[in-house]
Amino acid sequence: MYKTKVFFKTLSDVKEFVDVTAKYDDLEINLISDIYTMNAHSLIGILSLDITAPIDLEVPTEPVPESFCDDIKPYLYEG
Numbered sequence: 001m002y003k004t005k006v007f008f009k010t011l012s013d014v015k016e017f018v019d020v021t022a023k024y025d026d027l028e029i030n031l032i033s034d035i036y037t038m039n040a041h042s043l044i045g046i047l048s049l050d051i052t053a054p055i056d057l058e059v060p061t062e063p064v065p066e067s068f069c070d071d072i073k074p075y076l077y078e079g
Contacts, residue, residue, distance in 0.1 A: 002059040005077035032056040
């Protein structure tokens with residue numbers, strides 16, 4: 001299982017992130033905030049989370065494509 005934290009500075013970041021995850025539509029990508037788990041492919045789902053704080057990202061399947069890890073680098077939380 002791949003786990004990391006992501007953080008969105010703007011609403012545009014959220015939309016761009018969804019565009020990135022759309023390239024991996026066969027990959028299960030979850031965002032977890034408090035007790036809520038949302039599909040990372042869903043713009044409305046992500047916007048229903050508290051995006052003012054870092055959000056846990058989980059990909060339960062292995063292996064995670066290296067290209068996915070590279071594509072999400074701009075959204076990784078560095079705190």
